[in-house]
Amino acid sequence: MMNLTGSNYSNTTIxxxxxxxxxxGYSTVHLILTVTIVTIIILIIVGGNLLVVVAxxxxxxxxxxxxxxxASLAVADCLLGLIIMPFSLTNEVMGYWYFGSxxxxxxxxxxxxxxxxxxxxxxxxxxxxxxxxxxxxxxPRQRTATRAALMIAAVWILSLIVCVPPLIGWKNPLPVNDxxxxxxxxxxxxxxxxxxxxFYIPGVIMVIVYYKIYKAAxxxxxxxxxNNNKKAKKKDKTDKELYGLLKNTDTKEKQETVTNMPTKVxxxxxxxxxxxxxxxxxxxxxxxxxxxxxxxxxxxIDEQDIDLDEANEKESTKSDTTGTTNxxxxxxxxxxxxxxxxxxxxxxxxxxxxKARERRATIVLGIVMAAFxxxxxxxxxxxxxxxxxxxxxxxxxxxxxxxxYCNSALNPIIYTVFNRDFxxxxxxxxxxGQAHR
Numbered sequence: 064m065m066n067l068t069g070s071n072y073s074n075t076t077i078x079x080x081x082x083x084x085x086x087x088g089y090s091t092v093h094l095i096l097t098v099t100i101v102t103i104i105i106l107i108i109v110g111g112n113l114l115v116v117v118a119x120x121x122x123x124x125x126x127x128x129x130x131x132x133x134a135s136l137a138v139a140d141c142l143l144g145l146i147i148m149p150f151s152l153t154n155e156v157m158g159y160w161y162f163g164s165x166x167x168x169x170x171x172x173x174x175x176x177x178x179x180x181x182x183x184x185x186x187x188x189x190x191x192x193x194x195x196x197x198x199x200x201x202x203p204r205q206r207t208a209t210r211a212a213l214m215i216a217a218v219w220i221l222s223l224i225v226c227v228p229p230l231i232g233w234k235n236p237l238p239v240n241d242x243x244x245x246x247x248x249x250x251x252x253x254x255x256x257x258x259x260x261x262f263y264i265p266g267v268i269m270v271i272v273y274y275k276i277y278k279a280a281x282x283x284x285x286x287x288x289x290n291n292n293k294k295a296k297k298k299d300k301t302d303k304e305l306y307g308l309l310k311n312t313d314t315k316e317k318q319e320t321v322t323n324m325p326t327k328v329x330x331x332x333x334x335x336x337x338x339x340x341x342x343x344x345x346x347x348x349x350x351x352x353x354x355x356x357x358x359x360x361x362x363x364i365d366e367q368d369i370d371l372d373e374a375n376e377k378e379s380t381k382s383d384t385t386g387t388t389n390x391x392x393x394x395x396x397x398x399x400x401x402x403x404x405x406x407x408x409x410x411x412x413x414x415x416x417x418k419a420r421e422r423r424a425t426i427v428l429g430i431v432m433a434a435f436x437x438x439x440x441x442x443x444x445x446x447x448x449x450x451x452x453x454x455x456x457x458x459x460x461x462x463x464x465x466x467x468y469c470n471s472a473l474n475p476i477i478y479t480v481f482n483r484d485f486x487x488x489x490x491x492x493x494x495x496g497q498a499h500r
Contacts, residue, residue: 108144111475438470
């Protein structure tokens, strides 16, 4: 988040002659590798996060309020790669600050602003996920566009509060050097407060919240399994009662029911045991409707083809004398049961999709948080240590410093791999140019 690599050269004089044209410790191969690798990382950060923003803005499946928080994260990461990292790379390979003191102060403040906004956005995403799970009935209605915008604004305002103090004087004077340096404040109070606001407090909140998310999701899954078992038992009881009702209906009504059903009935045997269920085949679909078949004396249904025209002709003749044929009580019960089952199946399908989407979102959040901790924890730990003692090797600090920046490249990759909606949106965006050729 904060470029301290300039401090590595604070006591080094960089000659304008031919004796030293590279920063200390850099060979030509090392320099080429550094520039190449960091440039690739910058392109991934800018391109990947720009794709996320465009996808959320243009794809109707991604325009939910919760994805606004992801867009805020992507904007912070994209600007970090676009504005901050090119100057960090230049400062790294040159060994001194070339761009003047005014831009140095602004660049450092923007660096802190964007990195803190990125971290706090991840914290906001985790809180949003937690509220969605623990307040599933009320929170989605309360998360209006205005409230979502205010939550995002709060993230950026808090980030601004963290980055402003050095601009108003909370910093130590720069050491005297032949070439200009661009160093952050080494004042211990600011280092501790900025680390707490930028990393440790949001990090602790995220860990606690994700633990609660995991517990809530586990508890809800356990309750859901119990409810499913109860519903299954209740459905079995209801089906058996319906079967008993239809079974006691006279043969004439059952024959009329079959007459109105164009079907091929396979031979089967019925018993008085309620656990034995008749199975129909209608248009190739297996069905379980009780008591719809005419029974013979031995309880066996002979396989027969029912001619639709003949059945309609008989029914038409009957209608001439009795008027419009009304549905029998059996048929009413069956049709109501069919409609009820269809509605319940649709509801179950919607709930299943919602749970799958929720499960994916929770998994993605966990991976984003893990990547955030792995990338940023070493840097913030070493940052505090360097304020207390000059005991950290330069190469170790540099690796941890650039690892923090790499976190901004991981988030769009995580969304691409684990979120199908983002994956489809990215493919659509990247193929637009080819579609017009």
